[in-house]
Every structure is written in C-alpha cells, then in structure tokens.
Amino acid sequence: MNAIILSAIWGVVMMFSSVLVKNKGAFRHIAALGLLVLLAANICDSYGPSFFPINTHDMLRFDSFGLFFNSIAIASTLIFVLLSGKDIEKAGSYVAEYFVLIFFVLCGVCILSSFNTLLMLFLGIEILSIPLYILTGSDKRNLKSNEAALKYFLMGSFSTGIMLMGIALVYGGTGSFQLEVIRSVFGSYKGVSFLEVTGLLFLLVAMCFKVSAAPFHFWTPDVYDGAPAVFTSFMATIVKAAGFIAFLKLFDARVADTSTAVNWKMLFCIIIISTLLIGNITAVFQQSVKRMLAYSSIAQAGFMLFALFSLNDFAREGLLLYAAAYSLATIGIFAILLKMKDYTFEGFNGLAKKQPLLAAANTVFLLSLAGIPLTAGFFAKYYMLASVVKTGGYTWMVVVGVLFAAVSAYYYFRVIQAMYFKDGEGRTEEVSGSFKIGVALLAGLIILFGIQPQALLNWFYF
C-alpha cells in the first residue's frame, strides 16, 4: 500500500513543484528523492509496517511477490532517472510533468503487482497506460512521436476494450471479479461455460496486446521507435515487466490448468513461439539500434512468456529475476544510446576507442540481454528455461527458445562488433563523469546478479 499511495502523492508533489519551482534541473533531483522515499517505504512495507492501513476489501493483496517486484520496479526507475534524468529534460518543455507521469505509471505498476480483483487489474493497466500515451507523444513537434502516440493510444484503448469485454464475460460466468472465486469456479465446473472461456480468451488477447506478444505485437516497434528514446527506455522495461507480472497473476496455475475447454498450454506455446520468431527475426534486419531494441523487447517478451507457460515457483522467481535483469540492462543500453549522436549501428562504430568505459558497460548490458553467463541475463533465461523443463513435456519448445536465443546473440553482438571491431567516430554527446560512474556501477550490478542471483532473489524469501 505504501508504494501505491506514496507514488500518487509524490506525483502530485511533482505536479505542484512544476508550478512552484522555476529551476528545470531541480525536478530530477526531486524525482530521485521521491523514488528513494518510495523505495524505502516499499521495503518497509515488505518487512511489515505499512503506513496506510487501509481496508482494501481484498481488492488488493500484498504478498512478497508483488512487493518485491515493486522494489525492483522502483529501483529500476531510480536508476533510470539517475542515468537518463538529463535526457528527460531534453524531451520537451514540460519537464516536471514527465516525472509526474512516471510516478503515476509507477502507481499503476504497484497496483498491477498486487491486484486481487479484475477491477484493480483494469485500473492498474489504465493508470499505467494513460500516462504512457502522453509520454510517447511528448515530443510534440516531431511527427514520429505524434504517430507513435496516436498508434499507441488507439491500440492501447482497443486492447482495453477487449480486456473489458473479457472481464465482463468472466463476470457473467462466475459472478465475481475476485481472482479466488474465478479460480474456484474454474476448478469446480465439470465443463466451464462458454462465457468464462471466451472471457478468459479475451483477457489473454488483451494481455498479449499489453505485453506485445505476437500476434498482437505489431504496434510495439513503431511506438518504441517513435517515442522519445528516453521514454522508450522506461516503457520497454519497467512497464513491460509490470505487464508480465499482472499477466502471471491473472493466469495463475489454477485457472490455466483445470479448464479443459481450451488447451491453454498449446495456446501459450503458439504465442511464445511466434513471439520469439517474429521478435528475433525482424530484429536481425534492423538498421537502427533503437528499433532493434524495440524488436528485441518483443523477443525478450517471448522469453518472459515462458513463465506464463509453466506457472510454477521457478516461473515466479524467474520472472522477477528476468524483470530485474532485463530492465537494468535495457535501461543501461538506452542511457548510452541517448548519448549517441547517431542511433544506427554505424553510429556505434569505434565507440570503444573514444569511450572505453561506456563501450565496456554497454557490452555487459548487451551480453546480459543475450543471456551470456556471468551476467544477470543468463540466470534470467536460465530460470525461464528451467521453469518449462520442470513442468515436463514441451521440452522441444525449450529447444526452440534456445535456438532463438542464439539468433538474438546475432543482433546484440552487432553492436559489440560495431563498438570494438569497426573503425569509426563513435560520436557522443558530452558525457559527464558521474554518468560514467553510474553506468559502470550498473554494469557491476548486472555482473553481481550474474554471479550471485540470490543476492537479488533472497529478498524474495526474507
């Protein structure tokens, strides 16, 4: 509860600071402070004391899973703000408002990680999405940004409509929005009724939309490409991870396993394979690193979907680890990308000579995304594969996943090749010393999680 309420409050604080504070540079400090407070409050919440003992009528349920994810999300946002705060200031003229919206998104994230009724799922997703529409379009004069915002908005609200239809149908079938009730109904019926199954399918489609799983991914590359890069970074990481957390909570084991009307496993299988296929294959052909990252985020989504396929304890832990590893690495890459003058692969040529530290850190991030050992990304992928292997059957799907992981190495390594092995200018903006230190620390963090994943996951079992 702490995180939800405080993020909303701090959002409002930021809102009014935009009126009261004249110094543009101060906003990111205020935001960072707020995120620190938020993180502290959330950790506090995880260990017991909640500052806001509000009776949520079981609409929200705060378990260690959700709270821990909140911590990850808030910490990632903090890192994001620290690394890319200055670039947010360049995105447009309403600097404070961007931070406001980021706080509101976080509020949505925190709701999504703890919802226990479809109402809260819906609200969480909307609280999360609506600020993002604005952030996407924040570069008002840029046509690409406009298009991205419009596309994101139309697709987002379309999928909201589908999700609502799903919720309504599930409600019609079960008479409740509470997850337990829905699960028990699914468990008790001999054959679930048409309403529930259709409803759940609608929900599945809508969630696939939100997490950009194929075949509902088509909006993602354009939106990620069109949005100002600094917000793409935020969207592609924390927000997407939150979507997956919600997806996982929604399709928890008992829903998917007991209903026989639809072969959920097979359905997820198809979604995963096609997501991996489309994400990876198209990413290979991109010329712009930003766009490549957009497609690779689809591919990474495919890997996260493994958790939804298997729905066991490995899946849950693994999704947390994946969220953290993926978010940190992507935030890092985007932070460096934002410093580049040219977003194409050629733009990275020769970066290692000009900025050895940035290149090294970027290499760590890219290796993490590719899932090479010694980086957090390896254990993230490891957990995902392990969860599927543990459920038994469908091992061929793991093999396919692994094949695509090898494909993904291709486009991640293109950046490494450009940085290290090709000659070029590697032109960057002015890079401050503190930025370098920040990036290096982030890379160190990723390696730490790559050697000792329980440094992260132990928190989950406190």
Next chain:
Amino acid sequence: MIPVLLILIPVITGLIAFFLPGEKAPKIWTLLSAIVTLGVAVAGVYSHRAAELNFDESWIPMLGARFSLSMDGMAKMLCLLTAASFPLVFGATYRNDYPKPGNFYGLMLLLQAGLMGVFLASDCLLFYFFWELALIPAYFLCSAWGGERRIAVTFKFFVYTFLGSLLMLVAILYIYFRTPDQSFALESFYNVQLTAKEQGWLFWAFFIAFAIKMPVFPFHTWQPDTYEQAPTAVTAILSGVMVKMGLYAVIRWLLPVFPEAVAHFDHCVIWLAVAGIIYASLIAIRQDDIKRLIAYSSIAHIGLMAAAIFASHKAGGEIGLQGVMIQMFNHGVNVIGLWIVVDAIEQQLGSRKFSELGGLAQRAPGLAILFVIMAFANIALPLTNAFVGEFMMFNGLFRFSFAAAAVAGISIILAAVYTLGMVQKVFYGNTVPRTENAVDSDLSVKLMLAILAVVIIGLGVYPQPMIQLTNDAVEAVITKFHSI
C-alpha cells in the same frame, strides 16, 4: 585450494592487465602470471592430498548449485597443459606487438581462467558457466586482433558454440530436475536415472555442444575459418587447449551420465568421426595456407580421439580411452608447436601461403629442425609422443570395429602426405623472393620450440608418467560403464 588458485590467479592478474599502460608492462606481467600459474599447476600435479585438490563452497543455494572444483588425474593433466601452453605461447610471441596490449593479454588470461574452470568444475552449472566464459574472451581476441574477415568468421564461431552450449543447458536443466536431490553435483548427475528415450535426446543435446567445440565432422565448419583469421597466439590456445574442452567434457560429462545412449549411438558417432578424419585429411592436402592446413589436420586428429572415446565402452576399449587421455596432452603440445612456427614465419615474412614460401630451411635452419620434429609428431611417427597415443587409440578402435579402424588408419598416410608436403613446400625447394632475405627466428621462439621438442621426444620415449596420471580417470569411466 590449488584449483581455486588456478582460476583466481589468471582472473585477477588478467583484470589488472587491462589497466597496465604501455607495451612492455602487460607482456611481462602476463608472462609472470602465466609462470606462477604453471608453478601452481605443477604443484597440483604432484599433490595427492584431497584437501588441496578439492574445493567446495556454497554458491547458489536456491538452485542447488555449488562452487565445487576438484582435480583428478585427467583434470591435472589438462590443467598442466593449459598452464604450460600459455607461458609457451607468451614466450614465443614475446616479440609480437599487438595494438592495445593490455586488453589483449588481459583477455588471454581470462581465457585461461575459463579453460581452467572448465577442466576443474565438478558442478554442472559451474561447468556450464566456465564453458561459456572461455568463449567470450576468445571471441573478443579473435574479433579484435584477427585477420581481415575476422568479424564475420569469429561471429560464426561464437554462434556455433553458443548455440551448442545452449542446447546443453537445456539438457543440463532436464537432468537437474531428474536428480534425486535437485543438484548439479557430478555425483548426482552420475547417479541420475533416465529412461533410454530421455538418454537418447539428452545425449544428442550434450554431444552437439561438445562436437561443435571439438569439432567433429559436420559441426566443424567454423573451425578452419576461425583458426585462419584469429591471431596465431590465440589460434594456438584455441586448437591446443580449447578443443580439449570438448573431448574432456565428453569423457567427464557425457560417457558416465548416458552410458546406454553411448552404447546405442556409438556407431553413429564413430562413423561421423571417421568420416571427418578422412574428409579433413583430404581437404588438408589441398590447402594453400599453413594455418588452414593445420586446422584441418587438427580436425582429423580430434576426430580420431572422438572415435576412440566412443569406442571405449566395449571390452578392451579402455586402452583407447587411455590413449585419448595422453593424446589430448600430446596433441596440445604438438599443435602449439606448429602454431608457434607458423607465427614465427608469418611475423617475419608476412605470408602463410605455400605458393609464396619456399626454401626457408636455408635461411632459418634452427627453425626448420624444430619444425620437422613438430611435423613428425603431427604424423605420429614412432619416438614422438603422438605415436604412443595414436597407437593406443587405434588399438581401442580396432576392438570396437575393424572397419572403422581400418578407414581411420588411412588418415595416418594422409597425415604424412599433407604434413610432409607442408614441410617440403615451406622449408625446402628454392627460395622465393619473399624468403630471400629471411633470417632465423628469435631465440625466444626457438627456446620455446626446443622445450616442446624435448617434451615431444621425452613423452614419446617414456609416456608412463602421463599414463599413470590419468589412469584413475579412465578407470572411473570404465567402471561406470561396466556397472550398467
């Protein structure tokens, strides 16, 4: 404690090497580091106390993975090879100037650490970890300091190996969930109960990963290109030590875990290997580039070892396995010697093409003599170390299948053809313009080659210490086979 040192020393010194300025400092630093490591490795070889040779520490408790290292005979031998090859290569290439030497030598040391880790790990996840870790420095080394086509070629190498290891990861995971105590420990893997069908596909998942690394016939296509494009010092390590990772892994992780599958697929693998031997040998004859020739010859040798390994489960096959054990070491020594010579030639003359070389013996007699010794070892003439190993391997292979052994035996003749052809084309005949002004190579090169020559002849005459060293590992594998 020794295993930990073997990994830690290169890691730490390697990381320091990245930050060493200038040309000389990194060279001296890494050479020192490699010599210290070699000392530790030698100490390990002569140590018999379990406390010194084993290390076991909790690593990721929630996954049941432990940081456990152990050093049995086979590991001792390969660690010795690894530890010895680096100072040799460093010494022989001491005169070479690499751009950004700090990075180069740092990566080399990290590569050494990865290789050590692979040979020492007795926890499967840890093994996998080091398996991949050895790859990353190799990738950077080849890509950054290699030849013209280095980027594409090295990436091919990377993707092949990465894909293979990912397949292995899937198999590891599968076995992990089948182990009774959910652990990655070697013993748990050895004791896991798998049905024949499971063993079947798990076997292939592991085997492909190892086969790519070795490389065995259809998975070899990355190898000649990479060897050709990589800087020769790195090629020496790749072919001298890194390919042993695959062989080692087969013996350590494949044979004992899937004995039934091995028994089932042995013909298949052996015929693949034999086909590879012949194929590679034939191609080698047609090569114009020394590096490519040695690369193909390496495929042929490795193929024979692979065949012998898979033949070892039949009665009497242990001789073959024993042969593989010592041949792993011997091949490493021989091939490193060859690469050192190639590097010496290339550094001096700027070419590796037979068509552009000739008559070098007149200009560089010392190098020529040493090279001829290496070449004889490569053909496995008696009195060279390789003869002992190949003899034992053929012995084992004959027990398994006469036909396979007979076909593989052709390779001895072919090896003689291409190796001697190479010696002849490079060192004999008339000088060509390029070799007109050649001089004999540096003392450092000759010194290193001389050491190698001593080892070659020494082990050729008296292979017993090597056999004794690895005997326990052979027995362990064979017992496992006989227990089923």
Next chain:
Amino acid sequence: MPIQYYIALAACLFCIGVVGVLVRRNAIIIFMCIELMLNAVNLLLVAFSKMYHGTAYAHDVNSTAGIEGQLFVFFIMVVAAAEVSVGLAVIVMMYRNVHSTDVNFLNRLKN
C-alpha cells in the same frame, strides 16, 4: 428479459466497435468505435449485475450481491473519460502537424 438478449446486444455493439476500429481510417471514428466497445461492456456488466442481484434479491431483500458489476461500470466511465481527454489531445496534436486525422498517415514509421 432473458440475459441472452443482453449478451447478444452487447456482442453486436462490441463487434460493430471492433469492425469499426479495424475498417475505418479516421482516428476520431476509430476512437468512437472504441468507446462503443466500452459501452457494450458497460451494458453487459450492468445486465449481469442486475441478473446476479435479482437472483440474490429473491432470497434476501437486503442483499447487495451483484453491485460490483455496476461499480465496475463507474470505473470504466472514469477511465473512458481519462482516455478521451488524452486521446483527443493526441489526435489534436496530430492534426496540428499533418492537418489530417487519417490514420493512413501513420505508416511513416514503417521504413
């Protein structure tokens, strides 16, 4: 009236909305179609809510069963309002730049 009528009506409205979104090219009309979808859901939710309430009411006059469906409708309305405000702003922004609300303009990002 039987609940099936409501389901059928809502399904029809919903389908009209979906088809509109997929077929029409004018951003504002697409947006209206999305709103239509939301309203189909509202209708359905209220119908279900009433159904559950009616069943419970027959047993217990003070029952509040089924109200959550109507509650949900309120939230949908709020969210729809929020979406309207953001969405129209986005469309206006777009219009100011390209002087059109045709979504066919939106393929510039494709290359």
Next chain:
Amino acid sequence: MTLLVEPPLNNATNYFPIGVQFLFAIGFVVVMMFVTHWLGPKRKTGDKLANFASGIESHGDARHPVAIKYFLVAILFVLFDVEVIFFYPYAVNFKMLGWGGFWAVMMFVSFFVIGFFYIIKKGALQWED
C-alpha cells in the same frame, strides 16, 4: 437465467412515457420542418446562398483550427464532469454512509481540488492574454 424484475420505482415501464414523448417530439420537429419547407417560397440566388459575413466577402473555409483554449475547456469539462457525476451516488446515500463516507468523499474532493488548482496554476483557464 433471466433478469428478475423488482417492484421498486426503477422499472422499465417507468421510462416508457419518456419514449413516447421522444417519438412525439421527433414527430413534431419533423412535421414542422417539412411544413415550413413546403410553405416557404424558393427563390435561390447565388448571393443568397453565399455565407453571410456582414457584407464582406468571406474568405475560404471557416473550419480552421481554433484556439486550443476551447479544446482545453472541453477536455477539462469531460474530466471534471465525470468527477461531479460521482458525487451524485454519494449525495443520495449521504446520510447512510455517515462520517466514514464523508472522509472517503473528502479524499475524492481533495483529488478534485488538487486537479482544479493545478489547471488554474498551469494557466489552463487563463482567458485574458
């Protein structure tokens, strides 16, 4: 399952007269439109059919983008109106909900007020330029 119709006030039949009135009103409007159309003289000339701009020649299409202020007011209306509508159910059940409901609604009011002051501070309602 069917909707059980409850006795209280809110019943579909209650709305029936409204429907009747609607039909009536539509009928009235349409009839009037046709009648006047039929009765009135029709002598169309170009000048008559041009736009009236106080005798000045009118220039181009009138549908130019207008000041964003109007749009802003419309958007704000949508948002605030929805918030206001939410007060209605509370107001109707106000006595039943007592102080607990009061504080909950005060929270809601504070959201309203925060938003309200924010837009004022941001100058969204500044009409005198």
Next chain:
Amino acid sequence: MHLLALDWMMLIEKLVLIAVIITVSLVVAMYLTYGERKVAAFLQDRRGPNRAGPAGLLQPLADGLKLFFKEEIIPNSSNRFLFVLGPCLAMLTAMMSCAVVPWGSDFTMFGRTISLQIADVNIGILYVFGVVSMGVYGIMIGGWASNNKFSLLAALRGASQVISYELAMGISLIALLMMTNTLSLKTIVEQQMNGSWWNVVYQPLGFLIFFVCAMAECNRAPFDLPEAESELNMGYHQEYSSMKLGFYLFSEYINMFISSIIMATLFFGGYDIPFVNEANLAPNLAAVLGVVCLLGKSLIFIFVFMWIRWTLPRFRYDQLMNLGWKALIPLALLNMVGTAVIELWKQ
C-alpha cells in the same frame, strides 16, 4: 413481453398529458417572446408591441406565422444534413427536458388516479442534466454546419460556456441532494410539502449558484456571449432563417421556461401552494391549484430573468469563464462540503 402487458389506458393518459404539456410549453414560449418585449419596454419606459390584437397580444402568433412562410436558405458551403439537424436537435432537447417534471399532485378523473408527471423515474435530476447537456450539440452542430466564421466562433463560445457552467450547476445541486437523499423530483417536492420549509431556506447559496448557472445555460444575458451581436453578428444561428431559426429561438425560450420550472421544483416547493395545507383541499382542486402555483412561481423566475437581461451589461468572455470556473465551482464545492458537515453534525 412487458410492452404488451402495458396498461393501454395509461398510454392514452400519458399521450394526452404529453400533448398538453408540450403545447403549453410552446405557447408559453411564444408568449415569452411577447413578454420579453413587453418587459423590456416596461423597463426602458417604452410601449412594446401593441398593434396585433389588444395590447399586441396576437403578436407572437403573427411572428410564428411569419416564420412558417419565410424562405428557407441553406448556404452552399454548409453541410446540409448537419445544418438541418442542428435546430432539430435544439428543439428536441428542449421538448424532452420536461418529461420528469411533476406538474401537480395526483388528479382523479373517471375513477382513475392520473399523475401529472409524464414519467416518474428515480433518476429524475440526472435525466434533466442529461437532456440539458444534449442542448450543446444543437448549438455546436448548427454553428459548425453553417461554415461561417462567426457562427463557428459563437458556437464554440456557447459550447464552452454551457459546459463550464454545467459543472458548477452539478456541484451546487449535490448539496441539495444531500438533504433530500433522492434524485426523484416528485419525492423532492413531496418532502418540501410535508417538511416545514422550502429547500431554498436550507440552500440559499446553492440556489444562487444554480440560478446563475441556469441563466448561463440558457444563454441569457448577461451570459449571452454566443449571440453577442456587437462581436459576432447574430451568433451561431446567423445563417439560419425560417422555422430553423424559429426552432433555435423557441428552444431558448422553452429552456428558460423549463429551467424556471426546475428551479421552482427543486428549491421553491414545486407545486406546493404556499401557506396552505393541501390535505385540507379537495384533491382535484389541490392539483389544479398546484399547477397554477408552479406556473406562477416559474413566471416570477422568468420575470427575473428578463429583468436581469435588460438591466445588466454583457460579460466579457474572460470574465464569464473566470466567474464560472474560478468563482462558482469553488463556491459550489464549499457549499457542498459545508452542507455535508452540518448535516452530519445534526445527525
């Protein structure tokens, strides 16, 4: 089906009622134009219309007839369909808003109890709000369809004004609803009849805000910015002629009438006859007197409307918006919170 089970007598009854009410409101609207001119004349010390009929009483009829026989002009550059739709919509909403007003207490005739309310629904006030806010479409569509810069600007102004004041209007009513706890207009009236005081006594501020907003909603001076002839020629209906113009004018007067009725109902006891206990009268007499009373109250409001119109100057547009957003809304909110606290305190 329920429709078939309908009481057919009831249908006839309602039809008659609807016909009567709409006719009455049309007639009232017609005579309001007359009234307006007379009041203006009175306030400016003139005579006003005095040619058609005694004291000009037939003037509205003459005006109406003229509208019928005027030529219909639809400008070339306009959107024909919307151009016609605009006034129709305005008229339609004006005619619909009276559906939930209780005109009087129950009336007994032919052994049947006839309710003098077209539809007694439990969301009466919401219905009124809904229909009234539809009125803005009439203005907006008309203005936009004309394709005339003046019309468009006037329509925009009108729309902004109407929606702005709707907010304050909505909030001001909440305080009232907190006391009545119902949205049904009939119940509200009955509460005032049985309770000792009219609602205006408890909610003076609420009434004031409501009154101001009602004026703005009807585009009455001093809020008649949409048709500020000095700036915008004739406002949003400047391209209109014949009966379409008539519809706009009529709808405005009907709106004025209905909003007066609503105000009387909500705050001044509706058909409650002041100082008389209806229970002592014969029911039918009480009903008739109630209707008369309601009309009387509304006429007073209408007179005040007109009085204000001919007394006060027009607002500037920024003043108008500032009044709506920055004065009335906070005031209404305060009133709401204050009422809530006091009411809870009293409990």
